[in-house]
Amino acid sequence: MPSLDSVITALPKEYLDDATVAAPDTIYTASNGTPVPHPYEVQRAGENGPLLLQDFHLIDLLSHFDRERIPERVVHAKGSGAHGIFKVTKPLDDLCLADMFSTEGKETPLTVRFSTVGGESGSHDAARDPRGFSVKFKTEEGNWDVVANNTPVFFLRDPAKFPHFIHTQKRDPSTHLTHADDSTMFWDYLSQNPESIHQVMILMGDRGIPKGYRKMHGYYGHTLKLINKSGEWVYAQFHFISDQGTDFITQEDSNNYGPDFAQKDLYGAIDKGDFPSWKLCVQTMTPKEAETLFEEQKINVLDMTHVWPHGQFPLREIGTMELNHNAINYFAEVEQAAYNPSHMVPGIEPSADPVLQSRLFSYADTHRHRVGANYQQLPVNQPRTKYHKSSFQRDGGMAFYNHGQAPNYLSSIAPISFKPRTMDVDKTHGEFVGRAVAFLSEIRPEDFNAPRALWEKVYKEDAKERMIKNISGHMENCREKEIIKRQIAIFREVSPDIATRLEKATGIKGYPGIADLHFNGTHNGMAKSEKNRTANGLKPSLYFGTNQNGAPVPNTHAGINGAKGTNGHSNGHTNGHFKGVDPK
Secondary structure, three states, X not given: OOOHHHOOOOOOHHHHHHHOOOHHHOOOEOOXXXXXXXXXXXXXXXXXXXXXXXXXXXXXXXXXXXXXXXOOOOOOOOEEEEEEEEEEOOOOOOOOOOHHHOOOOOEEEEEEEEEEOOOOOOOOOOOOOOEEEEEEEEEEOXXXXXXXXXXXXXXXXXXXXXXXXXXXXXXXXXXXXXXXXXXXXXXXHHHHOHHHHHHHHHHOOXXXXXXXXXXXXXXXXXXXXXXXXXXXXXXXXXXXXXXXXXXXOOOOHHHHOOOOHHHHHHHHHHHOOOOOEEEEEEEEEOHHHHHHHHHHHOOOOOOOOOOOOOOOOOOEEEEEEEEEEEOOOHHHHHHOXXXXXXXXXXXXXXXXXXXXXXXXHHHHHHHHHHOOOXXXXXXXXXXXXXXXXXXXXXXXXXOOOOOOOOOOOOOOOOOOOOOOOOOOHHHOOOOOOOOOOOOOOEXXXXXXXXXXXHHHHHOOHHHXXXXXXXXXXXXXXXXXXXXXXXXXXXXXXXXXHHHHHHHHXXXXXXXXXXXXXXXXXXXXXXXXXXXXXXXXXXXXXXOOOOOOOOOOOOOOOOOOOEOOOHHHOOOOOOHHHOOOOOOO
């Protein structure tokens, strides 16, 4: 491991001074700094009498011990982390005014946290589960948090589904079993929400158990906006492409790995100087291209279950992320690391992706509950700007930095300084005009196009056999055959071949398709009868049956300045440049 002086660290000096002091150079004390001769001594009324309440050291010790844990994350509880550097190799200044992308060779310190999703903090690293891939870039303009996964899509596109979905990935409220022993809840949700099928096929495929965190890609999944210095903007999708390549663990082999395998693998590699790295790449498209993409190919850039075709929107390399330093203290630097997709820097803006919009609120709310109102004052979360930061946020639990005697309002006596806005926000958004509507998406034929390409064009025969075996094995723990019949019907819409194989593997005959099915979680745009069209018999709202299904509405970008995007620039890369990237 390199010395702290040889890397640009993501942590403040004051923290490092404390974290790196050698144990022989310290004196044992109580929490108030008073030296204590021996940590095991207690005060008693005689050598065989009761303890004394005046023994501050003992009371202090036990009281703090009782409070050593903070609530674990509801999702992504089991994780590993490290620090490193992002270095620009190909500036993105033509598309984005963010300083961190401005010049070749520019370096930005960062902290990464990888994780599983559904399990508890003590769960197994070789579980079949998506993996979290979060990066906190400590830029000179503030923190940019990328809260991503190792899959390009997700199970849902309607944000209110998220808590319900996660409940089905947790323990049964009565039996307290996970879906490793009882998968009924797991498949019940999926069989009622068929837009999840693309993610299900990835999860049950080889990428469902990556061989450690070093050998997986990262995908933001959500569509963002990049704004350049001219006020032009494009839609964007960010990808982290592993320089180690990708690898996987089969379901059968997963039992041969220790519960902390991924943590051990990541820590050990960095500790011996084998620093893992990823290329940060971006796909972009203009606002007009986004409209055309839906009109002609029914791909919705605001839908987390859809992917952008790499042939049309090739990856453009920006730089390299290298992890070169392990955490000195896991709790302080990994467990307390708090990532928030609403943390963006000038030049990066959110799109109208509804799941992203909901995450902009929920992540910060989680951290305030789990860590505290002043979680951003903790060393691992502190921004590393060159200017003195100030705000009118004050007080609250553990307010280490409270802005001294500076006014806690916009004062004319001691005025605060401001930095001018670097972009015209009036030009970075589409036109959203209309009445408030109650929105729930519907399943349509185009939702099966990308999963079908995954099956027919990406998965080879041995990978197909493994996916069928993984699914059928997992379904063995589902108590309701009706659920399996419905799920096979959904697979049949992707490919009759999948349905036939699953019927043979499970011994259960699935429904012929979803045309005669009613879903409780989504509207069925493929239903033959009107009674099966709406979710739970919901009365159709005003938007229902429109062509867009939540996609950008034609001409809402009229008058908006759109940059050329990667399609209009020579980025030097094609889809085939990065091995292991899906040709989707």
